Amino acid sequence: MFYDNIYKICNEKGTTPTTVLKELGFSSGNVSKWKKGSVPNVDIAYQIAQHLGVSMDYLVTGQETHDSALMVSGLxxxxxxxxxxxxxxxxxxxxxxxxxxxxxxxxxxxxxxx
Structure with missing residues (x-):
């Protein structure tokens, strides 16, 4: 579930999903939607991933895939x-x-x- 992933990543980074959303200028009300199983649109997810310094795969699935590392790095x-x-x-x-x-x-x- 998306909420579990973002919560875990934020915890590792010493922040919270609410704080990240505020820093990016998004409504913190999204967090309660994610707790219920909703997922953000691609643009928001991308900005969150960039802000937290993780890949989209890791943010969305909780796992880093070899393919996503290749796409991100461009190597x-x-x-x-x-x-x-x-x-x-x-x-x-x-x-x-x-x-x-x-x-x-x-x-x-x-x-x-x-």
């Missing part, structure tokens, strides 16, 4: 596959490697443009 699925399989003890080394290759060194910049 190539192959990158997600590679990244999720890097062993814990190798992650820092991989991050360092990628950081050093994020910027084209000046001495190669002219070759890349031509």
């Amino acid at each position: 190539d699925p192959e990158w997600i596959e590679i990244i999720t399989h890097i062993p814990d003890d190798k992650q820092e080394m991989c991050k360092d490697f990628l950081r050093t290759h994020m910027v084209i060194p000046e001495k190669y910049a002219d070759r890349k443009r031509g």
